[in-house]
Amino acid sequence: MKLAETIKLHMTKEQKNIIIKAMNEYINTVNSLVSIATNGISIAKYTTADIDAPLPSALKNQCIRDAKSIVKKYNKNCHEASAKNSKLAKQKSTFTIKEPSIPVLKKPCCYINNQNYKIKDDHIEFPALIDGKVKRIAVRTSMTDRQKLILSDAKLGILRIVYKGKKIVAQIVYEAKEQQYLEEGNIMGVDLGIKCPAVSYISDGHIKFYGNGRKNKYMRRHYKYLRQNYSKAKNIDAVKRINNKEQRIMKDIDHKLSREIIETAISHNVKIIKLERLANIRSTTRKSRKNNHSLHTWSFYRLAQFIEYKARLAGIKVEYVNPAYTSQTCPVCGHVHHANDRNYTCKCGFHIHRDILGAMNICNSTEYVGDSNIRHTA
Template identity: 70%
Template sequence: MKRLKRIRRIKEVKEVKKLKEIKVPVLKKLCCYINNQNFKIQDNYISFPVMIDGKSKRISVKTKMTDKQKLILSSHRLGTMRIVIKNINTLVAQFVYEINEIEKVNESNNVMGVDLGIKCPAVSYCTDGSVKFYGNGRKNKYMRRHYANLRKWFQKAKKPTVVKRIKNKEQRIMKDIDHKISREIVNTAKKHKAKVIKLERLENIRSTTRTSCKNNPSLHTWSFYRLAQYIEYKAKLAGIEVEYVDSVYTSQKCPQCGNIHHAKDRKYICKCGYHTHRDLLGAINICNSTEYIGNRCIA
């Protein structure tokens, strides 16, 4: 009996210790969420309730808003407002709002094929013959190398907070580049009245592509999925359909004779005499492809 009591006491002590070891989660960044029923926007002021000396009091805060932001806030149904601290003395209010999808009224049969890559972030080709190159792959690689070297230097200096801040800054810059490229692609599709934007599904591309010391870092930091998602939702808001096709031989198949062979660097020259840029060849084959897979990046 005494032994059983001791065992029970030991178990109870262990459970108490476990309860004491539980840590309360702490937010890394201070933020405040306010329901759409509790805030109002009038002119350049946002009013919302706060707790002052244990009592709820509504305050009005002056804001800086552009004309476009005022138009969005006044003409759309707003959701939750999120207030975050940026830098030291700056508060940023972020809003969720609903947008109605544009109905597909485009009667044109024009189709746009978009080839995504590393050296050239994106190339588009339309059935009307229009071609456009987007972004600067060399600049993107330079940015990646620059911030990677900075992180290495600060890691050796044992400054983890600076390393994290530099990584976050790099991610913000690369996201901004992807947003600009996707916006330009959708605007080009609208200009040429494209009914469909075709992309190649690059699922598992990192595991199937030939790797080397030279292209490994670029391949593993390539944000093709994020760029495809940005193109998807921007095209959807513009009333343009997005389709994904099979990526097999898109940069090797000749669109004239159908022969398959590798390109030399950026130049593609076929035995039949056809020659073009390698990435443009991919965009042409994507545009002409009938190997429909779906309308999402991942199945």
């Protein structure tokens, strides 16, 4: 599994100028190559000799790779749009799908292949163009002991130099070792929601609630209110800053929730974690003025992805089950009906919290619809 570590860079003024120049030249070169390819000229056999840019050969090669990848994805999207329009035309529909626009990189960045950089103590060495000559520069970093331990043993991948806010950082991709899946153990069902971010039920009877849905909704409303005020004042930079801050906070919350879920699974010897396949949930669920904003800002897919990769690192398999009626079906008699708010009471006398019922039915579900290798969207 490929993961990435973000490392702080402590550049001199001269190094910063060299790196910023390289980042700008990098995206300009990639955009130029993409423009050439989308205008009908093949770049399949392009080499560094075909590129006139003040960049080291190592970066020119990476520009070619990135441009080919972008063009391949763009052509695929164009083909899909064309196929859908042909299908709509046969159905005599007046609706047409707009063809995708030519992709353009806007944020300055720089990608360096793993063969062209080295990590030495607290420095990262990579090639740069200085006074028209290619030289290796050593940029000081502040790696934590954990990062040093990870990167010393792992197989390293590409080095990305990017902006994180107003600071320039290095992101190093590495191959993380996955544990072998457990053959014996318990099964955990995890019910994801808005009022309660996550509830787990384990086949040994253990139940646990995670996160604070009220706090999350308050934070969403608070940042929405700030964005509206800044929008009225036409302060676009402040709107972007507030939006980025909200995303960082919510992402951190999802990381903490997923880590807590995996820690619970490990402590209870769980071999399989079952999640709901919530594909198209936003278009199929009942809507109301009260919960529309919460529904459309619900990061269930990201949380599920975090649970997946942390589970794989721990040797726990992740499976997806059909979410239909998991919070409405009585596990005792099988009767299906809606809960009264958070309380579920069945005519047979069984009663329980609705979210616990959902986690319990997910845990016991045999309606398997995929595993962690199948991408699902909403």
